[in-house]
Amino acid sequence: MNSPPIPPTAINSRGHPTEFEEIIQEKSQNFVGREFVFTAINNFLHRHNQGYFTIIGAPGSGKSAILAKYVTNNPQVIYYNAELEGQNRADEFLINICTQLINQYSLHYTSLPDNATEGSWFFSSLLQQISDELEPDQKLIITIDGLNCIDRNSQPPGTNLFYLPRYLPDKVYFLLTRRPFLREKSGLLIEMPSQSLDLADYPEQNRQDIQAYIQNYLTPLPYEVRGEQDYSPPLVGEGLGERSNLKSWLSNHQINEQEFCVDAKQLAVRHHLTTLSENNFMYLNQVISAIPSLRDATRSLLPRRGTVSFANAENFYPQPFWYNQLPPGLEAYYQQHLHKMIPPEQGTKYSIDVLNVLIQQQKAISVDALAQPAAGIAQIIDTDEYEVEEVLENWLEFLQQQRIASETHYSLYHSNFRDWLGRQAFKTL
Numbered sequence: 001m002n003s004p005p006i007p008p009t010a011i012n013s014r015g016h017p018t019e020f021e022e023i024i025q026e027k028s029q030n031f032v033g034r035e036f037v038f039t040a041i042n043n044f045l046h047r048h049n050q051g052y053f054t055i056i057g058a059p060g061s062g063k064s065a066i067l068a069k070y071v072t073n074n075p076q077v078i079y080y081n082a083e084l085e086g087q088n089r090a091d092e093f094l095i096n097i098c099t100q101l102i103n104q105y106s107l108h109y110t111s112l113p114d115n116a117t118e119g120s121w122f123f124s125s126l127l128q129q130i131s132d133e134l135e136p137d138q139k140l141i142i143t144i145d146g147l148n149c150i151d152r153n154s155q156p157p158g159t160n161l162f163y164l165p166r167y168l169p170d171k172v173y174f175l176l177t178r179r180p181f182l183r184e185k186s187g188l189l190i191e192m193p194s195q196s197l198d199l200a201d202y203p204e205q206n207r208q209d210i211q212a213y214i215q216n217y218l219t220p221l222p223y224e225v226r227g228e229q230d231y232s233p234p235l236v237g238e239g240l241g242e243r244s245n246l247k248s249w250l251s252n253h254q255i256n257e258q259e260f261c262v263d264a265k266q267l268a269v270r271h272h273l274t275t276l277s278e279n280n281f282m283y284l285n286q287v288i289s290a291i292p293s294l295r296d297a298t299r300s301l302l303p304r305r306g307t308v309s310f311a312n313a314e315n316f317y318p319q320p321f322w323y324n325q326l327p328p329g330l331e332a333y334y335q336q337h338l339h340k341m342i343p344p345e346q347g348t349k350y351s352i353d354v355l356n357v358l359i360q361q362q363k364a365i366s367v368d369a370l371a372q373p374a375a376g377i378a379q380i381i382d383t384d385e386y387e388v389e390e391v392l393e394n395w396l397e398f399l400q401q402q403r404i405a406s407e408t409h410y411s412l413y414h415s416n417f418r419d420w421l422g423r424q425a426f427k428t429l
Contacts, residue, residue: 016071016075016079017079017100019084020079020080020081020084023064023068023081023084024071024072024079025068025072026068027064027065027067027068028065028068028069028071028072030213030216030217031065031068031069032209032212032213032216033205033209033212033213034062034065034066034069036202036205037055037066037197037199038066038070040053040195040197041053041070041175044173044193044195045139045141045173047193048173048193049170049171049193050168050169050170050171050172050173050192050193051168051173051174051192051193051194051195052168052173052174052188052192052193052194052195053173053174053175053176053194053195053196053197054147054176054177054178054194054195054196054197055067055175055176055177055178055196055197055199056177056178056179056180056181056196056198056199056200057177057179057180057198057199057200058179058180058199058200058280058397058398058400058413058414059179059282059333059337059397059398059413059414060280060281060282060333060414061199061200061206061279061280061281061282062199062209062281063145063177063178063199064081064083064145064146064177065281066177067079067143067145067177068145070143070175071143074141076104076141077141077142077143077175078097078100078101078104078140078141078142078143079143079145080093080096080097080100080142080143080144080145081144081145081146082144082145082149082150083145083146083149088146088149088150088151088154089150089151089154090117090151090154090155090161090162090163091154093144093162093163094116094117094120094122094123094162094163095112095116095117097123097142098112098116098122098123098126099112101126101127101130102126105129105130105133107130119159119163120160120163120164120165123163123165124165127140127165127168127169127172128169130172131169131170131171131172132169134171138171139171139172139173140171140172140173141173141174141175142172142173142174142175143174143175143176144162144174144175144176144177145177146177146178147161147162147176147177147178147187148178148179148181148397150162150187152187160187160188160189160190161187161188164188164190165190166189166190166192167190167191167192168192179396179397179398180198180200180396180397180399180401181396181397182393182396185393200400206279207274207279210274210277210279210281210284211274213284214273214274214284214288217288273287273288276416278414278415278416280414282330282333283330283414283416286326286327286329286333287327287330289327289329290327326416326420330416331420334417334420334421337398337417338421338424341355341394341395341398342355350387350388350390350391351391354388354391354392355421358399358410358411358412358418359412359418359421359422361411363409363411392410398412398413398417399411399412399413400412400413
């Protein structure tokens with residue numbers, strides 16, 4: 001069976017595939033901060049001749065936005081998104097990424113070899129060809145967003161995720177994002193320089209960026225006058241954008257902008273948005289997007305292919321912060337989490353019981369990380385600690401872990417997610 005010919009128009013003028021360009025633009029909208037991440041990336045690129053750099057973060061922590069912004073600022077970088085529907089298989093990755101490399105570097109191939117998706121041989125061959133032709137100051141950087149979404153059943157056990165090469169030629173780098181995972185179950189065996197940056201290790205920088213993100217919406221939009229009409233640049237979605245919406249909403253409810261961002265004691269509500277966000281950009285974006293516009297009654301957010309559908313949330317928060325009422329997009333996001341944690345066809349008594357314990361805990365529950373890793377929860381639900389440990393390992397991407405002395409404390413990654421789960425009325429199977 002012949003491989004499909006390489007489409008000459010598969011990339012846009014900036015070099016990114018058209019199927020990914022929409023997500024790049026969407027994720028990089030209204031981007032602020034994250035300088036500590038970009039500094040770490042640049043330091044890694046300057047220290048090493050090749051290698052893997054991985055950004056790790058909980059759902060909604062801004063990983064995809066960081067990668068999209070990096071690609072936007074560096075259009076020569078190769079981009080792939082494993083979170084999009086149909087793009088989480090190894091064969092799809094190899095076809096797409098090899099096509100990008102051939103087109104961008106004008107390699108002499110009209111189609112991919114028939115067995116190009118059978119392992120990394122052809123992919124590695126292209127990397128070596130490109131490396132040999134790069135100028136001394138040039139680098140080939142390949143970014144992959146959402147490594148945790150890869151379908152491991154699409155390739156033989158024991159192979160690297162997406163057949164990523166164990167060895168890299170000079171001046172070739174991979175920039176990856178993924179949710180938290182067990183190191184021994186990374187799915188990658190590499191013998192190259194590597195570095196991981198866990199966003200959870202930078203709480204103060206994250207908080208500062210959250211506050212800058214809020215302030216960005218409060219800053220008046222620039223405009224220019226053309227004839228008798230004013231034109232404001234579009235932000236997320238259409239209309240006047242969430243910046244104007246938020247300023248009008250705060251003014252209408254007599255909430256001071258500075259207090260809204262920083263000073264919790266002076267707010268008319270229980271907690272300010274900065275604290276409630278828990279450094280989670282998805283939560284913050286969805287709540288801000290749900291604040292009604294007082295100037296434009298028809299604002300809507302268009303659904304994006306392969307992403308959570310951001311439904312029109314007009315008048316969703318007619319009064320200051322009804323926090324137990326979730327924006328539709330955030331609820332859909334949490335529903336995706338639950339489906340992955342407990343697939344309908346794979347639910348077990350242990351998983352339901354463990355989830356109920358995590359929901360009921362207002363604080364993280366401690367476990368003995370040395371002799372009995374899951375004994376705390378196991379005693380509560382009266383089951384074998386190893387059954388509990390297996391469940392927790394499968395849920396690491398949705399959990400926070402805190403190491404205190406010899407104990408590990410587990411909790412769900414966001415209290416709002418925990419509260420939403422608590423309203424689902426789980427029952428033991």
